[in-house]
Every structure is written in C-alpha cells, then in structure tokens.
Amino acid sequence: MKLLTRIAQHAVGKPEQTAFRTEDQALSYSLLWDKSSRLASLIHAMQLVRQTPVVVYGHMGIYMPVSFLACVKAGHPYIPVDTSIPMERVRLIVEKSGAGLVINTTDSLLEFDSVAVLQMQELQLEQAELIGDECWVGPDEVFYIIYTSGSTGNPKGVQITAANLQSFTDWMTNDFPLNQGKIFLNQAPFSFDLSVMDFYPALQSGGSIHTLEKEVINKPKLLYENLSSSALQIWTSTPSFVQMCFPNPDFNQNMLPDLEVFFFCGEVLPLAVAKELKQRFPQAKIFNTYGPTEATVAVTSIEITEELIAKEKALPVGYPKSDMCILVVDELGNPLPEGEKGELILAGPSVSKGYLGEPLLTEKAFAIINGMNAYRTGDAGFIQDGLVYCQGRLDYQIKMHGYRMELEEIEFHLNQSNYIKAAIIIPHAPNEEIEYLIAAVVPAEHDFDKEYKLTTAIRKDLALHLPAYMIPRKFTYHTAIPMTMNGKADRKKMKEEVFA
Secondary structure, three states: OHHHHHHHHHHHHOOOOEEEEOOOOEEEHHHHHHHHHHHHHHHHHOOOOOOOOEEEEEOOOOHHHHHHHHHHHOOOOEEEEEOOOOHHHHHHHHHHHOOOEEEEOOOOOOOOOOOEEEEHHHOOHHHOOOOOHHHOOOOOOEEEEEEEOOOOOOOEEEEEEHHHHHHHHHHHHHHOOOOOOOEEEEOOOOOOOHHHHHHHHHHHOOOEEEEOOHHHHOOHHHHHHHHHOOOOOEEEEOHHHHHHOOOOOOOOOOOOOOOOEEEEOOOOOOHHHHHHHHHHOOOOEEEEEEOOHHHOOOOEEEEOOHHHHHHOOOOOOEEEOOOOEEEEEOOOOOEOOOOOOEEEEEEOOOOOOEEOOOHHHHHHHEEEEOOEEEEEEEEEEEEEOOEEEEEEEOOOEEEEOOEEEEHHHHHHHHOOOOOEEEEEEEEEOOEOEOOEEEEEEEEOOOOOOOHHHHHHHHHHHHHOOOOHHHOOOEEEEOOOOOEOOOOOEOHHHHHHHHOO
C-alpha cells in the first residue's frame, strides 16, 4: 500500500524526523515504524483469523499510532476507541465488532470476558522480531473501523478499506498546499474520523502530528501556551473548536506565525467564523470541506476567499474531489436538476463497503451507481455551478403545533444575525410533545443595556426570513456553546445548562 510504503520510506530517509508528538512524548519516524513492526509481529503470532478487528483503546498517547500501524501491518483493521467513551459503550463495541483482541494503551486495567487484552505498557517490544510487508492489509481489505451513533441508539461500525483511505490521502496530499514535512494539528480524538484528516496526510507527506490532549483543551491557559509553542502549519478542526479560541484576542497570526492552512470539516462553517479568521490570520488559506464518515472524512472542498465571503450568504462546502460523483435526488431517488434541493448521494472510490455485521443497515444506506460504491447521506443540499451546498440533515426535523420544520434552518438564520456569535435551537418537550423552541445564544458585542432589548432585535432579524411559528419563544444567553470531545456543539450539555 502506497501510504504504508511512504511511511517506511520516511523512516529510512529521515529517521529522526518527529512523526507524532504529545505534550510530553514524541515518536520519530524510525521509532514509529520499528515499534509498529514489532507489535505487528506479536499480533501476527496470536494467529487471529485475518481481518478480525482489533480494538485500540486510549487517547492521544504515542502507542495509539504505533498500534494502528501494527494492526494493519498484521492484516487486521483497527477500531479506535477513546477514553472519553463510556465503558458500557466500549464493551458494546468490542462485542458487536467481534474483535479478537483489545490493545490497551493506557495505564488503567482493562478486562473483557471473551477477548484478550494486550497491555502496551507491559510489552517488551524490543524482544519481538520485525515483520515484513507480506501480511499488510490489501487494497480491498478493511483498514480501520470507526463507530458512529446509530438512530436506534446502537453504534454502527463504518468499514474503511485501504483503497478508500488511499483515495482520500492522495487527494489531500496532491490537491492542497501541504508540501512535505509540515506540522499538523491533531485536535479530534481518534475515534472521530476528523482525526484522519490530519493523521494520515501528515504521515504520507513526511509531516509531524502535534496533538492537543483533552486536559489541554479543557484549560484555556494551557491551550494557548501549547498553541504558542507548537509551530503549527496545518490546522484541522471543527468550526466549533476554532470558535472556542476566539475569546482570546491573542489567538491570531502572531500566536501562530507559521500557520498556512485551515481545514474545517464535521460541521457547517458559519460565515461569521470565516470572516473573523480572515481578519486574525490574513496569511493563511481557509478550506471548507464536507463528508460523512461513510465516505472517508471528506469528499468536497473550496478555499474561502474574501470574494466568496462577500458573495455568499451561506458558504458552499465545495467542489467534489476528482474521483467522486455527487448527485442530488428526490424522495423517490430521481435525480434533481441543478439548484433544486434534495438528498446528497456520494459515489466513488472513497465510499465505504458498509457497516460491519449490519447487512440490513448497509443495504438501506449504500448502493452501487455506475459501478462505484454509493452512499445515501441523509443530508439535504443542492448543486449550483458545480458547487455543492449542504443544508443540514433531512431527518433533523420536528413537528410543533402541526407545523413541520427543520431546526437547522432556524439555526442558520440565527447565525446570520449581527447580534449573534453562535446559537443552537433546543426544543422544549416536557411531555414528549414539543411545546416551544428555545434559542441558546452566544451574543456578539452590542449596545443594549437589557437582555430583552437584545432579544427583541434578534426577533426582528428572524422575522425578515422566517414565519412567526419558527421563531423561538425563549432566548437564553451564554458565554460559549459547550463542545463534545469530537469538537462539535454539545446539544445535550447545552440543554442541561438551559434547564438548570
């Protein structure tokens, strides 16, 4: 596989180059390759059936990348599971996946009834023999499996093959100004596929991965100290995470003088966030991207320029990568003409083969179009002049007082208001039925001396675009929107805060 071969070449050509670093640990390319090969040998010696999944449990430590590469060198897909995931869910993933092994990269003790656990801290890797490339995962074999939330409450394992991943990493390293040997930010935990956007392009291009551990992210002083000394060149995150950095006026080009590129994925990139970034980082390029886990991280991109910001009310998610076909279809699956809103369908070599052990869910969500794997995203959008616009989830709808409405449409118009930095909608449903909507708002700077005056001004803005029944009844004001470990808006926590 080209990706693994490139990492091997870096290990020989620049062995002392840092491949991966955390707050207090670092791995050179030679150490990453050597340790992963020796661990692969130990996994291979366990004689698991080829392609049996291996769960890798941990956070951002150096043994996470070692374990990932070891698994695929031994012919097995890995399942990254972060320490922030509740143990009950971890056990469910181990059980549902049919994992043959759990690699524990933490200091804590892990035990499972029917699955062996390798405790990385206790292994003597130096004594293991090196393994060759004859066992490596093949192009059509599964490289990694990421578990996402399922509508039934059960996690779904998205299978990404070596060929899926190679399509993505080739696009990233060929189509964007990444060059060789850059320092990439890794903010998202490995159980969230946004992490793939920095991890593998960095390793394929001989770059260094700079991780932000959750202990650092949760403490602003530590976060800014870490960023100031990071020498970051490539930034990857959700828009929510970069927005979390805005309260510090020093978060700008002076703090990160080497920063060249921002990549955003996982959420809508608000126009206001893009504008502020342009002011704070005038030398950096900003790319908006879009893609579900099922299509390997991202399949569209566009550079956010001053001209685009001036022209658009809502930023497009970009043009499809060259090997992808994106369709917009109606409820019956019929293709829609340009500019008409429908469901986005993605087809191409980076689309997954389906969900692990879930044939019915796979059949429902995946298809073959023109000989290519295709995925029904459930996302609403349209295509205009070749540009893809994503407008939220088709299933992110509610019915209130007989009216059907999309919450993301209301959030979109809230976030267009000059009085608002960020906002999310929380339906109030004390007895299962939704009684009214609450807008949880992070206000922008304003001259109002009373909250009710600010609320009145926001209502007037909304009334220009929305019918009265879609305007929230109640507004609450906050200093920030809480985030999940994945860097997305934490709606559950915001709801608890609103009703506290």
